[in-house]
Amino acid sequence: MxxxxxxxxxxxxxxxxxxxxxxxxxxxxxxxxxxxxxxxxxxxSYGYIENIDLYLGTGILFILLGLIIFVFKKDEKKYYIGGFIVFLIMMPFMKYAWDKFFAFLxxxxxxxxxxxxxxxxxxxxxxxxxxxxxxxxxxxxxxxxxxxxxxxxxxxxxxxxxxxxxxxxxCIGDALSLTKSFLGDNSILFISAGVTVLIICLVFLFIxxxxxxxxxxxxxxxxxxxxxxxxxxxxxxxxxxxxxxxxxxxxxxxxxxxxxxxxxxxxxxRFIRFKPKDYNEDSIMAIRKEVDSNTTSSKKATLASTKLTNISSNETKKPNILFVQLEGFMDPMAIKGVMYTKDPIPNFRKLQKEGIYGKMKTPSIGGGTARTEFEVMTGIDLEFLTDGEVPHYTILGHEILNSVASTLKKQGYSTHAIHNNQGNFYNRNKAYSSLGYDTYTSVEYMDNVERTETNWAKDTVLSEYIKECLGSTERNDLVFTISVEGHSPYPTDADKYDLPLKVVNSSLSESDKNQIYYYINKIHETDEFIGDVVDLVDSMDEDTIVVFYGDHTPALDLLNRDEGGVDRTTTPYAIYSNFDLDTNFKGGDISAYQMSTIMLSLAGVDLGPMENVHKTLSSEKNYKKYLELIQYDILFGEDYYLSEDEKTTSSNLKMGTKDIKIKSATVQGNQICIKGKNFTRKSVVFINGKEENTMYVNKNTLRVYYDKDDIDNIDDIVVKQIGLHNIPLSQTNSIKLSN
Structure with a gap:
């Protein structure tokens, strides 16, 4: 062998x-x-470590890399010996650099x-x-x-x-659009040029x-x-x-x-969808049998984390139901060692003192608005999905899910979503259709929008559109509102702004103090919006219940360093109604995916499939295991759990509650004047399919400069509402040019 x-x-x-x-x-x-x-x-914060330490440490590393390349190139014994000696001399500096890097991390x-x-x-x-x-x-x-x-x-x-x-x-498309918005065209050109140079260098190196x-x-x-x-x-x-x-x-x-x-x-x-252990038809149907049995035998709602019982209320008359999700909202008073000239959130504080309130565990920290929004809307726990996953893209782009909207639509409700940001950001204009909403009013359909110093829409505009949604039909309404004013980043040089609320008695660094100074002034304005919504609810002759809650804690550098004594996993919530709630429920600690169960139970309406799961199983020892199995079945499995009558369909989502229409288009000198109704600053005129530079005059008038020689060739004029990535969200009727 x-x-x-x-x-x-x-x-x-x-x-x-x-x-x-x-x-x-x-x-x-x-x-x-x-x-x-x-x-x-x-x-x-970049100031968390002295800049010189970063520069020195990085410089040492690259000096040694250059030394290695030099010694290898020379390939002689004396250079090897010399290089080794230099290396020994620089070892204390390397130790210093590593200590600084490790402290920084x-x-x-x-x-x-x-x-x-x-x-x-x-x-x-x-x-x-x-x-x-x-x-x-x-x-x-x-x-x-x-x-x-x-x-x-x-x-x-x-x-x-x-x-x-x-x-x-x-989310690459959204990221590129936001980069353009916040860094500017010059920065985009610089970045693009840099990437292009790198690619050219790599190609040259390869050749x-x-x-x-x-x-x-x-x-x-x-x-x-x-x-x-x-x-x-x-x-x-x-x-x-x-x-x-x-x-x-x-x-x-x-x-x-x-x-x-x-x-x-x-x-x-983690993005790979692994089938949970024990997932099969028998296990799912056994869970379903238990849920049905508990739902039939008892009207009581229990949540294991809060020991809640009998939170059903208002069973004879259906109220309007409002969810108000507040961007980066938390209680600034919870930050240890910081005081302010006055309470930044007096209206929310009043709701906490007089009504139902508590803390809500959110699926992300410092960002990820859509994740909290998804949990609240659907009752699905994102813990069983992947890091940072945005289901608006990965699930709602191809799946139709039960939500508070689809559940309430079956009970005669009109369902509306409102957000003072771009309509197709996070794929919301498609995701909301998969969730069953009737209308979606995004910033492209809003007028008189004010902007913050960092170019986010202020929340004050939202109360007008909540009122508009509530009055858009004769039916009861669900209005799901998402604010954006409190969004990061929070400037470390915010002392250049003259804002009313000040930070006092603080030993924080200037950058931390400036961030908090800016933040409290933004959420103070959000708190004023909360007061406006409460006033609106009080002025109505219809029963209405509303919950205000934060989507996640803010991305303040102090909190990112786990300083300030703040529990970053939770945000506050408060529930208010303009009618008496016959309930023993006082609030307490919950998770975001349990919020819809609480709100629908308090409103006295029928619950959806996931709400019934939380209501009947949350006190069970295997609650989380049951959730994992049910969610896998609904999202990725064989769909054993849902009965045929519980399955829902997508809606014919309408952007905005008011129709945007063109009434006439006439020539006035070297301009075309378009008359209509409900135009906004995001209304853009298209002539013969070509986008034109559009001048917004008011909500009834748009103007376009046009070559007189081409006027006779105009066959078609429409107005489109333009969203992120220059994508039209909707368009008006078509009209011809009037003589």
């Missing part, structure tokens, strides 16, 4: 093979530091082992270069991709308070790089295999010892503790 003869010479390490390994190991360390620091900077000592995993992952990603002939090109390509992703993560974290995740691939030896020594293959197996084994060990953490609602903490690169990869793995 012959054995394969192994050429031992091929497995001997060579000078080139050792160089490759040293270079990849050190470059991986630089990329590790850069990605982690960029991730931390995105969710933490703000990671507990025990979680340094998670950061080691992050470094190993980057090293594994770079290691295939040892098998390639164009080694420099591959190394540069992976390095550029990692750096660009970390830069994108930095800006996304600043904007919305939570890091970049795999699910954000569905110019000479093909080297594919494998300088087979010993490197052995090293790579050991590294790959070792990294995976190390990962399993961190999982088994529960060193790696996972906070479904706190992506910032998860990314900070586990490391940026690992957390980003994990967000992709």
């Amino acid at each position: 012959k054995f394969v003869k192994i050429d031992k010479e091929k497995f001997k390490p060579t000078k080139n093979s050792v160089k490759e390994l040293i270079f990849l190991a050190y470059l991986s360390f630089i990329l590790f530091i850069c990605t982690e620091v960029m991730s931390a900077m995105g969710t933490t 703000d990671v507990p000592d025990e979680n340094i082992w998670c950061l080691l995993l992050d470094y190993l992952i980057i090293l594994v990603m770079l290691s295939p270069a040892i098998f390639l002939k164009k080694k420099v090109f591959y190394t540069a390509l992976i390095s550029v991709i990692l750096i660009l992703l970390s830069i994108a993560n930095y800006f996304i974290s600043i904007f919305r308070g939570i890091p970049l995740a795999y699910s954000d691939i569905y 110019k790089e000479k093909r080297g030896f594919r494998i300088s020594s087979y010993s490197n293959i052995v090293v790579f295999v050991i590294l790959a197996i070792g990294t995976y084994s190390y990962y399993l060990n961190l999982i088994n010892t529960k060193t790696l953490i996972y906070y479904s609602a706190n992506m910032v903490k998860t990314y900070r503790y586990n490391g940026y690169v690992y957390s980003t990869l994990e967000s992709g793995l």
Whole structure:
């Protein structure tokens, strides 16, 4: 029997093979530091560590990288000795730099082992270069991709308070539009030019790089295999010892503790829809039987977290039901060591003192408005989905789900959604149709919209459109309103603004104080909007119940550092009605996915499928397990749970409650004057299918400059409401030019 003869010479390490390994190991360390620091900077004030420390540390790393390249290029013994001496001299500086970086990352000592995993992952990603002939090109390509992703993560974290995740691939269009809005055209051109230059450089490098030896020594293959197996084994060990953490609602903490690169990869793995253990038709039908039995035998509603009983009310007369979701809303008085010239939220405080109130656990922290919105609307717990996932894209783009809207529509309600932001942001104009809403009034259908210093629409405009929705039909109404004024980012130089409320008696840094100063003034205006809604409800002769709640805590740097003594997983809520609620329910701690159960129960209306699940099973020991199984079945499984009469259909969603119409179009000098009704500043005239520069005069008049020589060729004039990405949300009737 012959054995394969192994050429031992091929497995001997060579000078080139050792160089490759040293270079990849050190470059991986630089990329590790850069990605982690960029991730931390995105969710933490830049002033949290002196700039000089960052510059010095980064400078040291790149000096040593240059030293390695120089020594390898010279390839002489004296340079190796000299390089080693310089390396020893710089070791104290490297230790200083690492201590500063580690302090900046703000990671507990025990979680340094998670950061080691992050470094190993980057090293594994770079290691295939040892098998390639164009080694420099591959190394540069992976390095550029990692750096660009970390830069994108930095800006996304600043904007919305939570890091970049795999699910954000569905939101690329929205991200580009927001980048344009908040950075400006010049910045976009600069960024585009930079990316273009990088691509050109990579292409040039690929063309110019000479093909080297594919494998300088087979010993490197052995090293790579050991590294790959070792990294995976190390990962399993961190999982088994529960060193790696996972906070479904706190992506910032998860990314900070586990490391940026690992957390980003994990967000992709979590996107795979694994079937839960014990999922089958028998298990689902057993749960259904228990829900039906409890629903039939008892009218009582119980929530395990609050011990609630008998929260049904107003069973003979159906009230209007209002949900008001407040952007970044929390109680500023909860921040320790900070005082203000007056209470920023007196109206909300009054509701807490006089009515039903408590704390609501939200599915995200610092950002992710649509996630909380989804839980409240559908009763679905996002803990069983993936990090940062926005179901408006990943689920509602192709699935039709039961919601408070579809449930109340079956009971004769008109259903409306309102948001003072772009109508197709987060895919809402399609998602709301999948949820069963009749109308959706976005900022494109609003007039007299005021803007904050950071260009978000102020919330004061919303009360007018809530009133408009309530008066749009003779039926009872559901109005789901989402505010935006309190949105991040919060300027660290806000002291340049002259705002009425001030921060006093604070030992905070100037950047933290300025952020809080700006924030309290914005939510003070939101609180004034709350007062307007309460006044509106009181002025009505129809029974109406309304809940106000925060979508998530704000992305203040102080809170991102887990300082200030604030529970970032919850936001306050308060329920108010203009009629007596015959209930023993006083509020307490709930989850966002339980809010619809509470509101529909208090209103005395029939509950939907998920509301019945929460009402009947929340006191059960296996409540969360049941939720996981039911939700998987409804969202991704065989759909055993829902009966045929519980399944719903999408709605013919109307944008805005009022029709936008053209009445006439006439020539006036070198202009075409379009007369109609309900125009807004987002109304754009299209002539013969071509978009024209449109002048908004008032809600009844638009004007367009037009070449007199082409007037005879006009066949078709329409007005479209233009949303994000320059996409039309709706259009008017078509009209011809009047003589």
